[in-house]
Amino acid sequence: MRSSQYCLLGALLSLLPFSSAAPSAGVRIPGHATVVSKRSLFSNYTFVIAGGGIAGLTLADRLTEDPNVTVLVIEAGPIDFGQDGILVPGNFQPWWYFWPGLETVPQAGLNNRTPDAIAARVVGGGSTINAMVYLRGDADDYNAWGALGNPGWSWQNMLPYFKKAETFTAPDPALAAAGNITWDSSVRGTSGPVQYSYPNFFYPGSANWWNAANEVGLPPVQDPLAGKKQGVFWIPSTLDAQTMTRNHARINHFDRVKSSRPNFHLLTSNVVTKVLFNGKNAIGVNYLSTTAINMSCPSTVYAAKEVILAAGGFGTPKILQLSGIGSKKLLDSFSIPVVSDLPGVGQNLQDQPTLSIPYTFTSNISPNYGTLLTNATYAAEQRALYDSSRQGPYTLISSVSSNIGVVSLQQTTSSYRQIIADARRRNPADSLPRDADPAVVRGYAAQREALLKQFARADVGVGTLHWDTDSTALVYHLKPLSRGTVTIKSTNPLDSPVIDFRTGTDPADVAVYTALFRKNRELFAAPSMQALGPVEASPFGANLTTDQEIYAVMRDLINPTNAHQCCTAAMMPRDKGGVVSSDQKVYGVKGLRIADASIWPFQLSGSPMATVYAAAERLADIIKREHRLAGAP
Ligand SMILES: Cc1cc2nc3c(=O)[nH]c(=O)nc-3n(C[C@H](O)[C@H](O)[C@H](O)COP(=O)(O)OP(=O)(O)OC[C@H]3O[C@@H](n4cnc5c(N)ncnc54)[C@H](O)[C@@H]3O)c2cc1C
Ligand SMILES: *[C@@H]1O[C@H](CO)[C@@H](O)[C@H](O)[C@H]1NC(C)=O
Numbered sequence: 001m002r003s004s005q006y007c008l009l010g011a012l013l014s015l016l017p018f019s020s021a022a023p024s025a026g027v028r029i030p031g032h033a034t035v036v037s038k039r040s041l042f043s044n045y046t047f048v049i050a051g052g053g054i055a056g057l058t059l060a061d062r063l064t065e066d067p068n069v070t071v072l073v074i075e076a077g078p079i080d081f082g083q084d085g086i087l088v089p090g091n092f093q094p095w096w097y098f099w100p101g102l103e104t105v106p107q108a109g110l111n112n113r114t115p116d117a118i119a120a121r122v123v124g125g126g127s128t129i130n131a132m133v134y135l136r137g138d139a140d141d142y143n144a145w146g147a148l149g150n151p152g153w154s155w156q157n158m159l160p161y162f163k164k165a166e167t168f169t170a171p172d173p174a175l176a177a178a179g180n181i182t183w184d185s186s187v188r189g190t191s192g193p194v195q196y197s198y199p200n201f202f203y204p205g206s207a208n209w210w211n212a213a214n215e216v217g218l219p220p221v222q223d224p225l226a227g228k229k230q231g232v233f234w235i236p237s238t239l240d241a242q243t244m245t246r247n248h249a250r251i252n253h254f255d256r257v258k259s260s261r262p263n264f265h266l267l268t269s270n271v272v273t274k275v276l277f278n279g280k281n282a283i284g285v286n287y288l289s290t291t292a293i294n295m296s297c298p299s300t301v302y303a304a305k306e307v308i309l310a311a312g313g314f315g316t317p318k319i320l321q322l323s324g325i326g327s328k329k330l331l332d333s334f335s336i337p338v339v340s341d342l343p344g345v346g347q348n349l350q351d352q353p354t355l356s357i358p359y360t361f362t363s364n365i366s367p368n369y370g371t372l373l374t375n376a377t378y379a380a381e382q383r384a385l386y387d388s389s390r391q392g393p394y395t396l397i398s399s400v401s402s403n404i405g406v407v408s409l410q411q412t413t414s415s416y417r418q419i420i421a422d423a424r425r426r427n428p429a430d431s432l433p434r435d436a437d438p439a440v441v442r443g444y445a446a447q448r449e450a451l452l453k454q455f456a457r458a459d460v461g462v463g464t465l466h467w468d469t470d471s472t473a474l475v476y477h478l479k480p481l482s483r484g485t486v487t488i489k490s491t492n493p494l495d496s497p498v499i500d501f502r503t504g505t506d507p508a509d510v511a512v513y514t515a516l517f518r519k520n521r522e523l524f525a526a527p528s529m530q531a532l533g534p535v536e537a538s539p540f541g542a543n544l545t546t547d548q549e550i551y552a553v554m555r556d557l558i559n560p561t562n563a564h565q566c567c568t569a570a571m572m573p574r575d576k577g578g579v580v581s582s583d584q585k586v587y588g589v590k591g592l593r594i595a596d597a598s599i600w601p602f603q604l605s606g607s608p609m610a611t612v613y614a615a616a617e618r619l620a621d622i623i624k625r626e627h628r629l630a631g632a633p
């Protein structure tokens with residue numbers, strides 16, 4: 001159904017004087033930051049932000065520090081109501097707020113399977129439903145983004161924003177000593193909005209895994225947030241140490257400031273359907289209710305200074321394409337008038353694929369994560385402990401243990417030089433869809449070279465190893481060379497986009513991921529894990545010995561997504577298929593920026609959340625400086 005069909009009634013109503021699109025004279029504006037209803041919106045804000053996830057709420061908080069600025073955030077999802085499954089790590093239930101219907105096309109590199117993509121649809125975005133893993137990239141990640149033609153991006157530039165974004169609360173010293181938790185206070189924030197700390201419990205078997213990792217060349221890392229983390233460490237978690245509950249963007253960038261910000265409006269359960277232009281100037285957006293779609297027609301709200309997209313790795317390219325910003329060929333095929341011909345929009349899709357490897361044990365130690373699942377007495381006892389004193393396994397996010405390892409390619413396999421040499425011989429264009437635009441191919445070739453340089457470095461990770469202390473080892477592939485696409489399916493803004501991760505289509509990814517699998521196997525074969533009698537279980541098993549045999553099984557099991565989608569509106573020079581400049585302005589138009597993980601050129605050696613928070617802090621300063629707002633640095 002096209003928007004023009006379902007909103008006919010709305011269109012007629014909007015001609016009447018009481019229409020919501022009319023200036024809101026006479027509407028009483030509450031004196032604090034507000035979850036607004038459509039009727040109490042202003043018709044004109046200083047900034048309108050599409051998407052109230054991590055980037056959107058961080059930016060709105062910082063921009064409304066200037067009382068003369070008004071900001072409207074339009075968020076597709078509802079506001080969470082502090083459910084146990086959101087706040088209590090051990091009772092983690094993310095699926096309540098998954099974006100519905102995000103199907104993938106058959107994945108050519110994964111035996112044509114069609115696993116669903118995952119994205120948040122809730123105020124706070126991913127921070128409200130994610131696994132709370134709070135890691136930065138390695139220093140070279142930001143330096144390499146800078147070297148791709150993005151002045152102002154480097155580890156040195158990001159570090160102050162990482163610190164500004166956060167407050168770290170140290171663990172109890174006795175726990176830190178017993179558990180091997182270490183950190184470097186000089187790289188950790190002390191007064192920012194995002195609260196993080198560590199769980200106060202570890203399963204005894206996690207020590208076996210830690211020691212086995214040491215035995216196979218993964219040393220303890222003093223601080224994984226200091227710009228390199230090749231080895232093993234405790235996982236920093238977005239826990240509020242006072243309550244041992246989740247600290248997400250709804251809490252740290254909306255609730256925290258709402259009593260003092262009458263200029264911060266949040267409209268929930270509405271999707272931005274397109275950006276409106278006057279010539280090449282972005283002047284506002286259309287939006288549509290997700291709960292009353294049959295009654296409403298897109299409404300309009302204006303932005304005096306800028307429209308900022310923060311709708312995430314799938315949402316942002318979709319809004320751009322619906323607004324006439326994207327490849328001319330694509331836009332023509334939907335008869336969407338071209339505002340800016342940017343072939344890179346919706347290209348360059350990347351995630352960080354995951355693989356679960358099942359194990360059985362002849363002599364595992366109890367309690368372990370499985371005890372919580374199988375022994376109701378233990379689970380009840382531990383929940384009571386959490387409720388009374390905020391101690392125990394419920395401070396760990398469900399299914400995730402306390403420690404983790406990140407490996408460089410040279411730590412992973414002695415054939416790393418061969419993998420790099422083979423990848424270098426390949427024509428980069430062969431790794432992209434056949435119809436990729438020449439500018440996009442040039443940009444990808446530059447990215448590929450930057451990544452292959454990283455593959456040769458000892459201080460950049462390519463994979464993550466983890467054991468839940470029970471029946472599952474997890475291996476993440478952090479730095480894929482394969483590139484996917486996200487494109488609109490129709491002009492109906494309520495339709496899901498077409499998502500093609502193209503995971504495992506580049507042979508180098510197959511080689512790296514197989515090597516990561518073998519590294520996990522090596523770790524489980526080390527003496528400290530052998531003490532537990534692990535047996536690699538079906539469909540894997542010791543009888544799979546060649547790379548081909550191993551990958552044949554992996555291909556059926558790799559999950560193309562860890563919900564870390566990024567890079568679909570990349571920050572690169574325009575002649576390299578870039579969509580935004582280094583100050584995150586969309587090429588070819590005025591008054592439009594992108595704030596979320598869509599702008600990253602390529603994946604980090606780490607998980608995304610901390611970088612999204614910090615990059616939004618950085619962007620807030622750039623915008624404040626440019627518009628001479630209060631609090632500009
Ligand atoms: C289940 C899950 C587990 C994860 N685990 C971790 C983890 O442990 N550690 C980590 O670092 N990262 C994790 N991530 C990823 C991390 O949360 C994301 O990378 C991060 O949230 C991205 O931030 P963002 O601002 O780019 O987008 P989001 O935080 O996704 O925000 C985008 C927002 O825009 C809204 N939106 C989309 N389209 C529209 C539209 N048209 N109009 C209005 N609103 C729109 C969405 O509803 C969403 O709220 C996880 C994600 C998920 C979903
Ligand atoms: C807000 O605007 C008024 C009027 O233009 C100006 O006098 C005042 O200094 C501004 N406040 C800030 C914090 O910029």
Ligand SMILES: *[C@@H]1O[C@H](CO)[C@@H](O)[C@H](O)[C@H]1NC(C)=O
Nearest residue numbers: 178179180202206207210211
């Ligand atoms: C911590 O490190 C020490 C020394 O390597 C080791 O003996 C111990 O088992 C480790 N404990 C945990 C919980 O990792």
Ligand SMILES: *[C@@H]1O[C@H](CO)[C@@H](O)[C@H](O)[C@H]1NC(C)=O
Nearest residue numbers: 006289290291292293294295
């Ligand atoms: C809209 O109308 C269709 C068909 O009449 C109906 O199936 C659907 O549930 C309605 N959706 C909403 C959100 O009311």
Ligand SMILES: *[C@@H]1O[C@H](CO)[C@@H](O)[C@H](O)[C@H]1NC(C)=O
Nearest residue numbers: 043044045283302303304305
């Ligand atoms: C919005 O407000 C600004 C500043 O007050 C003004 O310049 C602009 O014309 C307004 N735009 C609309 C569409 O009302």
Ligand SMILES: *[C@@H]1O[C@H](CO)[C@@H](O)[C@H](O)[C@H]1NC(C)=O
Nearest residue numbers: 366371375376377378379381
């Ligand atoms: C289950 O947990 C309880 C409480 O910790 C413990 O006493 C009991 O031995 C456990 N049962 C089994 C079968 O492990």
Ligand SMILES: *[C@@H]1O[C@H](CO)[C@@H](O)[C@H](O)[C@H]1NC(C)=O
Nearest residue numbers: 538539540541543544545549
């Ligand atoms: C490995 O063993 C399993 C279970 O015995 C069997 O199904 C599988 O075919 C074997 N694979 C190979 C490559 O030998």
